[in-house]
Amino acid sequence: MKQCRRLNKDAQGQRKRQVSAHPEETPAKRRTVKRKLIILAAVLAFDVLLACICAGAAADFLASAPAAAGTAQSGLKEAEPGPDSLEEAPGGSGEKLIALTFDDGPHPVYTKKLLDGLKERHVKASFFLIGESIPGNEELVRQMAQDGHLVGTHCYSHEDLTKMAPQKAIEDITRTNEMIRDISGQLPDHIRPPYGRWSDDLEAAVGMTPVFWDIDTLDWKSQNAAKVERQIYKNVGKHQVILLHDVFDTSVEAALTVIDTLAAQGYTFVTVDELLID
């Protein structure tokens, strides 16, 4: 760009020199003047053409610069491309948001360990509880709500809700919702249906938001912290819901390690409702 401007200045200087070289007007000099005017017009045309080329090059440079800067800034992230890694978050924020979700709790030992680890790291997560696991673990449910986690419903006894009689499924969900409300003071409005099986009729009947997932860690299957971590790193992207279960020590261990690693790479952990709204 600077070089282009310098070239333009030189061309202008040349024009000035040409104009000041013929102050008088005699018939003999008119042809010379005419030739010089033609040259001047040619110089001007060249000048305009040069300016256009420079402007085009500058526009191309400006358009490519932010993309190049972005690639450099997120170098660590780019080394681990996920299915959504090239997508911007809705709203165009481009923030690297992750929602960790934990099903099947509360568990007296592992949920407690997880809650303490999350608190220590100032991280919020989402829990989808099984109704029949709540009695005896009320304090954990209270702590979830107090610490700012999203407390949602999984179901009462982990059955496939779509295989139950509709009225029975609604009662199953309602019963669990009320147990959570009695402890936390808030009626859940998000549900993680067991096995991800859900129906529009159920949704209309209970008026809750179903929450599915982007990354299935298969933590229940491997029960191996290193494998769970690898599964997340391999698939992680900017705007994803990760499925875990806080009834396994290995899952809790993996979750806390992943938080430390991804937080260092610029990821922010949010409750799932924030991710769905964004």
Ligand SMILES: [Zn+2]
């Ligand atoms: Zn489950």
